Amino acid sequence: MIDPPRDEVKESIQKCKEAGIKIIMLTGDNLHTAKAIAREVGIEGDSMKGADFAILTKEEQLRVLEKTNIFARVDPGHKLLIVELLQKNGEIVAMTGDGVNDAPAIKKADIGIAMGIRGTDVTKETSEMILLDDNFSTIVNAIEEGRGIRANISKFVNYLVSSNLAEVMIIAAAIFLTLPLPMTAVMLLWLNLITDGLPALALGLDKNSNQIMKRSPTKVDNIVGKDAMIKLFSIAALITVAVLGLFYWATREYSYLEGNLFLSKIQTIAFTTVILMELVRLQAIRSQYKLGIFSNKYLVFAVLASIVLQIAVIYTPLSSFFGTTFLNVKDWIFIVGTTFLIFIINIFVIKLHDKKSKAA
Numbered sequence: 001m002i003d004p005p006r007d008e009v010k011e012s013i014q015k016c017k018e019a020g021i022k023i024i025m026l027t028g029d030n031l032h033t034a035k036a037i038a039r040e041v042g043i044e045g046d047s048m049k050g051a052d053f054a055i056l057t058k059e060e061q062l063r064v065l066e067k068t069n070i071f072a073r074v075d076p077g078h079k080l081l082i083v084e085l086l087q088k089n090g091e092i093v094a095m096t097g098d099g100v101n102d103a104p105a106i107k108k109a110d111i112g113i114a115m116g117i118r119g120t121d122v123t124k125e126t127s128e129m130i131l132l133d134d135n136f137s138t139i140v141n142a143i144e145e146g147r148g149i150r151a152n153i154s155k156f157v158n159y160l161v162s163s164n165l166a167e168v169m170i171i172a173a174a175i176f177l178t179l180p181l182p183m184t185a186v187m188l189l190w191l192n193l194i195t196d197g198l199p200a201l202a203l204g205l206d207k208n209s210n211q212i213m214k215r216s217p218t219k220v221d222n223i224v225g226k227d228a229m230i231k232l233f234s235i236a237a238l239i240t241v242a243v244l245g246l247f248y249w250a251t252r253e254y255s256y257l258e259g260n261l262f263l264s265k266i267q268t269i270a271f272t273t274v275i276l277m278e279l280v281r282l283q284a285i286r287s288q289y290k291l292g293i294f295s296n297k298y299l300v301f302a303v304l305a306s307i308v309l310q311i312a313v314i315y316t317p318l319s320s321f322f323g324t325t326f327l328n329v330k331d332w333i334f335i336v337g338t339t340f341l342i343f344i345i346n347i348f349v350i351k352l353h354d355k356k357s358k359a360a
Contacts, residue, residue, distance in 0.1 A: 005041050012140040013042045019143070020216040022091075024069050026050075026079050028101070031072035038070045045069030050078035061085055079105035092217070096131075096139065098123060113139060140213075148208035150218070155285050156204050158232065163195060163278045165236040170243050170274065180263060182247050182270035184323055191271065194309050195278040198302035203282060205298050209289040234349055235281070242342045243273050246334060264325040268314060269335065272327065275310050276339045279303050284346040 016023055023043050027034050035047050047070035053061060054077070065085060071078065079095075083105045086093045095102070095109035098119040106112030107126040114127035115134045124130055131138050167188065174182050183191065250266040257265055282303065283293055294300055314324050327335075 005037065006135065006137075008135070008137045010041045012137040015140050015144075015213050017042075019147075019213045021143070022069070024071070024082070026071050026074050026082065026105075028074060029072055034070050034072040043069050047072065050074030054078055054081065058085075062089060065089070076101040076104050080108055083108045094139070096136070098134070144208060144213050147212050147215070147218075151209070151212065151289060152204045152206055155206065155289070156200060158228070158285050159200055159203055159278075159282060160196060162232045162235050162239075162281065164192075165232060166239040166243075166278075167191065167274065169236055169240040170270075173240055173244055174247070177244075179244070179247065180251070180266065182243065183267055183274070186322055187267065187271045187324075190313065190322060191275060191278075194306040195275060199279060199282055199299065199306055202296060202299040202302040203285075206286065206289075206291060206296050209291055211290045231349070235346060238342060238345060238349070239274070239277050239281075242277070242338050243270055246270065246273055246338050249334065250331075261325065264323055268324040268327060269331055271324065272310060272314070273335050273338060275306070276335060277342055279306060280339055280343045281346065284343060284350065287347060288350055 013023055025034060025038055025043055027037075029037075031047060031049055038044075038047070046064075046068040048064065048068050050071055050073050053064060053068075053071060056064065061081075062085060065082070071082065074082075079097075079102065083093050083095055087108075087110070093109045094111045094113060095105045096113035096115070097103075097106055098115035100120050100122050103120075103122045103126045106114065106123060111129060112127035113129045113131060114123040116124070116130045116132040117134045119127075119130070119134075129142075170182055171188075174180070247266060247270040250269045254262055254265045282299065286296075312318055313322050314327055319325060
């Protein structure tokens with residue numbers, strides 16, 4: 001008699017390998033049967049009987065777990081022991097099963113997964129998740145969806161923190177350097193409305209990258225950890241230097257203008273530059289996940305809408321309310337050129353940071 005594995009299991013296990021997830025088989029079957037099934041579905045590694053594993057010292061057991069992926073003739077105690085050892089070793093453990101003998105290990109695991117069709121009531125009650133189709137591939141799909149949700153939250157927070165941090169740094173630096181204010185209060189409110197509104201919301205609707213299951217598992221920590229904050233401060237400082245540099249150029253270029261016309265001109269340049277840099281930063285963030293510019297239609301629409309709204313603020317009667325003035329071709333060349341340069345440097349900083357993280 002044989003209970004053959006489903007056709008899609010082998011593909012799912014391969015996806016787990018690429019995602020850095022270790023699959024361990026715990027079965028009460030004969031060792032030869034376990035090895036044959038493991039070979040069929042693509043589980044690699046050494047094999048051992050549960051009783052032989054249980055008599056080893058704790059140090060030996062931890063060493064065995066590094067190389068052994070197949071455990072046969074295991075009882076409930078062996079399953080629970082393996083889960084506890086993996087957790088003590090700093091691993092995040094998911095345990096799945098359908099019988100009463102799986103319940104202790106499922107209860108102890110970081111996430112217990114019970115079979116909804118064949119699973120016993122005890123197993124279902126002790127688990128955090130129940131598979132309605134009893135399909136291992138559903139677990140892998142859930143992992144992929146979870147990674148996608150975390151990635152979108154991370155992108156959203158990354159964008160908002162870096163953008164708002166840059167705005168604060170620009171105003172603070174201008175005050176410290178005794179320069180005129182680069183933006184008025186109304187401009188700042190508008191800036192937050194059109195960059196933190198539709199574009200930021202659309203960023204959360206990104207589809208999962210085809211590389212998401214080829215990344216190593218992320219540690220369970222804050223969405224924005226220490227390394228991420230260092231990178232965000234670096235990007236915000238870069239934007240601050242670029243905007244103030246262009247702002248200073250404008251003060252020299254249009255020094256012949258007087259009064260409100262002079263102030264309106266230089267503030268419009270700084271105001272528009274910040275908006276373009278923040279909109280371009282969206283793609284710099286998404287590039288870390290190998291996402292193309294046009295892969296999110298909602299984001300494309302949001303960015304275009306923001307640009308149209310900004311142009312309306314400059315070239316329509318709305319300019320009198322926002323205190324903006326006409327920008328000529330030369331102004332746009334400097335604004336777009338500086339924005340493009342910062343985008344390239346931004347990509348370089350991200351790649352350099354990721355390279356250092358992988359090396360560490």
